Amino acid sequence: xGHRIHRRGMLKGSAWLAGAAAVLSGANAARAEASGEPxxxxxxxxxxxxxxxxxxxxxxxxxxxCDEINALGGILGRPLEPHFEDTKQMGDATNVQAVQRLIDxxxxxxxxxxxxxxxxxxxxxxIADAGIIYMHxxxxxxxxxxxxxxPERYFGSFQTDPSxxxxxxxxxxxxxxxxxxxxxxxxNRKLAIILSAGTYSSNIANVVxxxxxxxxxxxxxxxxxxxxxxxxxxxxxxxxxxxxxVIVVTHYFPADLAQFMVQFMTNPTxxxxxxxxxxxxxxxxxxxxxxxAGVVFSTVIGALQDEIGLDFEARYKARFGxxxxxxSGVQSYNAAWIWAAAAALAGGSGAPGxxxxxxxxxxxxxxxxxxxxxxxxxFMPGEQAAASYPGGTxxxxxxxxxxxxxxxxxxxxxxxxxxxxxxxxxxxxxxxxRG
Numbered sequence: 001x002g003h004r005i006h007r008r009g010m011l012k013g014s015a016w017l018a019g020a021a022a023v024l025s026g027a028n029a030a031r032a033e034a035s036g037e038p039x040x041x042x043x044x045x046x047x048x049x050x051x052x053x054x055x056x057x058x059x060x061x062x063x064x065x066c067d068e069i070n071a072l073g074g075i076l077g078r079p080l081e082p083h084f085e086d087t088k089q090m091g092d093a094t095n096v097q098a099v100q101r102l103i104d105x106x107x108x109x110x111x112x113x114x115x116x117x118x119x120x121x122x123x124x125x126x127i128a129d130a131g132i133i134y135m136h137x138x139x140x141x142x143x144x145x146x147x148x149x150x151p152e153r154y155f156g157s158f159q160t161d162p163s164x165x166x167x168x169x170x171x172x173x174x175x176x177x178x179x180x181x182x183x184x185x186x187x188n189r190k191l192a193i194i195l196s197a198g199t200y201s202s203n204i205a206n207v208v209x210x211x212x213x214x215x216x217x218x219x220x221x222x223x224x225x226x227x228x229x230x231x232x233x234x235x236x237x238x239x240x241x242x243x244x245x246v247i248v249v250t251h252y253f254p255a256d257l258a259q260f261m262v263q264f265m266t267n268p269t270x271x272x273x274x275x276x277x278x279x280x281x282x283x284x285x286x287x288x289x290x291x292x293a294g295v296v297f298s299t300v301i302g303a304l305q306d307e308i309g310l311d312f313e314a315r316y317k318a319r320f321g322x323x324x325x326x327x328s329g330v331q332s333y334n335a336a337w338i339w340a341a342a343a344a345l346a347g348g349s350g351a352p353g354x355x356x357x358x359x360x361x362x363x364x365x366x367x368x369x370x371x372x373x374x375x376x377x378x379f380m381p382g383e384q385a386a387a388s389y390p391g392g393t394x395x396x397x398x399x400x401x402x403x404x405x406x407x408x409x410x411x412x413x414x415x416x417x418x419x420x421x422x423x424x425x426x427x428x429x430x431x432x433x434r435g
Contacts, residue, residue, distance in 0.1 A: 020341035038081035042102030047086040058114030061329030065336035092122035109349040121146040124157040131355030135335035144383035160335040161301040162388035168207025186245030187270045192221035196251040204250040243269035254278040258287035265291040268432035292410040294430025302327040303373045312373035334372040
């Protein structure tokens with residue numbers, strides 16, 4: 001009891017007590033702690049295999065959110081009880097099976113995931129059949145297409161980050177801002193695009209390829225690699241034969257990207273290197289070491305380097321260790337707070353089969369503008385995916401920021417270099433180009 005009261009007091013003094021946390025605290029004002037019948041919630045995450053570095057953090061983020069929500073009284077006095085299923089190598093069939101186990105074994109009221117690779121539009125049917133809520137960060141345009149095809153059936157499915165297509169258009173605009181402003185002078189106007197065969201990577205790569213010419217870029221290489229991959233020799237040979245001004249890698253496994261940098265640095269080309277998402281995971285810097293310095297990457301869902309984001313990072317690392325990946329953990333953490341606040345406002349959450357109550361929860365989610373550690377979450381009508389800033393809106397208070405970061409010191413956290421008003425440092429020319 002003493003620990004929980006102390007925990008509640010600590011949260012009330014935190015920069016994080018905004019948005020959903022403030023709503024929940026108000027709804028539970030008369031409750032010192034959650035002590036009623038538990039509300040089971042679930043997560044299907046890649047806890048083993050190649051994406052485990054992210055999957056473990058997705059689990060940690062949900063555990064931390066549940067503990068903090070329970071310290072504020074849970075959902076109208078009912079504590080959250082998280083359950084987990086491993087999606088291993090992922091894929092639609094495996095992902096659906098894991099979610100179905102959560103529903104059948106535990107009767108979860110909501111499934112709150114990070115990402116799982118696949119089509120991004122398979123789990124939603126299991127959720128719709130159960131009539132519960134689904135929050136995920138698959139970063140998939142397929143989600144929005146599915147919701148638009150039958151919004152009545154898929155009322156309870158929400159993507160708590162923008163779709164992957166914003167990565168491609170956002171990158172081209174970012175490159176223009178560097179070159180037009182004189183911050184970076186590329187060796188030439190050639191773009192080399194390296195992708196993996198999955199929908200996520202190819203969708204981003206295609207947006208870059210289709211929009212490059214309009215902004216004065218020539219696509220000199222469009223190379224698809226089989227993943228996971230540790231030997232980049234054939235691809236690097238092509239890059240060295242015709243060095244581009246910019247190398248764009250839309251594959252995103254941290255270990256694979258780290259090996260690319262280690263092998264690239266044995267004979268680097270004078271090319272700016274942009275990589276997709278993977279460098280946001282600490283294992284990328286651990287594996288790449290000094291070869292990581294200079295890499296630019298982006299994320300549409302990472303924790304900001306502002307008061308709320310840094311407060312979250314400090315609490316997350318205090319809980320899970322200095323090496324914990326807060327940029328992955330924030331994904332499920334943020335989603336859990338949104339769902340919990342909406343459930344409290346709706347008068348409670350619903351178990352499988354209690355669709356009427358969960359429709360009330362979904363209505364609250366759709367109406368919410370939530371400020372969390374990763375910026376603003378506001379769901380786009382007809383898509384039920386988070387709006388993107390600055391691509392989808394020019395108002396930073398109405399969209400989740402598409403963050404561009406650079407590793408300027410491989411022993412330190414990457415620095416946020418765009419967009420305004422969140423940037424904390426300027427772009428620096430990578431050391432292999434400076435010489």
